[in-house]
Amino acid sequence: MKTNLSELNCLERLQDRFQYLFEAELVKEICDCSDLKHIPEDTELMHIGQTITHMPLIISGSIKVMTEDDKGEELLLYYLELGDTCAMTLNCCSKAAKSIIAAITEEPSEILFIPVDKMEEWMIKYSSWRNFVMDSYNTRLNEMLEAIDNLAFHNMEERLTKYLRDRAMVMHKGELKTTHYQIANDLHSSRVVISRHMKKLEQEGVIKQHRNLVEVLEFQS
DNA sequence: TCATTAACACGGG
DNA sequence: CCCGTGTTAATGA
Numbered sequence: 366m367k368t369n370l371s372e373l374n375c376l377e378r379l380q381d382r383f384q385y386l387f388e389a390e391l392v393k394e395i396c397d398c399s400d401l402k403h404i405p406e407d408t409e410l411m412h413i414g415q416t417i418t419h420m421p422l423i424i425s426g427s428i429k430v431m432t433e434d435d436k437g438e439e440l441l442l443y444y445l446e447l448g449d450t451c452a453m454t455l456n457c458c459s460k461a462a463k464s465i466i467a468a469i470t471e472e473p474s475e476i477l478f479i480p481v482d483k484m485e486e487w488m489i490k491y492s493s494w495r496n497f498v499m500d501s502y503n504t505r506l507n508e509m510l511e512a513i514d515n516l517a518f519h520n521m522e523e524r525l526t527k528y529l530r531d532r533a534m535v536m537h538k539g540e541l542k543t544t545h546y547q548i549a550n551d552l553h554s555s556r557v558v559i560s561r562h563m564k565k566l567e568q569e570g571v572i573k574q575h576r577n578l579v580e581v582l583e584f585q586s
Numbered sequence: 587t588c589a590t591t592a593a594c595a596c597g598g599g
Numbered sequence: 600c601c602c603g604t605g606t607t608a609a610t611g612a
Contacts, residue, residue, distance in 0.1 A: 560604060
């Protein structure tokens with residue numbers, strides 16, 4: 366049976382996505398005080414230094430979370446998908462904290478924005494919310510460790526392969542609409558190096574290349 | 587040895 | 600013509 370999600374209202378959509386995660390009253394409360402937004406792809410939701418006022422909850426689509434060095438060079442940390450939230454926003458309830466990461470939509474996404482001052486209240490009120498926040502911390506910490514591991518122990522070719530597979534996984538398809546330059550930017554590398562490794566990966570049969578398109582071959586969701 | 591930067595050629599839209 | 604891609608040469612870590 367197919368459900369046309371775009372015709373459901375906010376409460377129904379929340380129940381559809383989170384009924385097994387949150388108590389019914391919490392779902393209702395989330396619905397009452399938060400804002401569901403449709404965001405086009407490649408939109409910067411948050412930049413470094415921006416004050417955090419809302420926490421995002423991903424209903425559909427995906428977001429890439431990047432860090433930045435002092436020269437403004439970027440590095441991909443991890444992706445956020447359905448049901449994920451950004452752990453960086455979780456520790457700043459009622460404080461005017463500033464973001465240390467940038468968040469950009471990878472594809473058109475629907476995101477629920479929850480005011481941060483609700484977080485503390487719900488932490489006390491709902492055990493499902495506490496568990497959700499704890500799980501998010503855990504998941505994000507593991508992903509950060511994985512990102513560090515990648516940087517420290519793997520060369521560019523391994524990083525590139527992992528990057529392509531991860532990205533195909535997030536998009537749920539093997540075709541990635543991207544350019545060598547964008548990949549170089551995400552991996553904090555140069556296009557020359559990416560072009561060289563991409564060529565090699567193509568010869569090895571890992572990927573197939575077209576202009577503005579990369580096919581990740583041995584991809585499985 | 588491998589990454590980066592700059593520079594150039596080629597081809598498609 | 601502009602952009603994405605392939606390649607080389609020089610330099611650095």
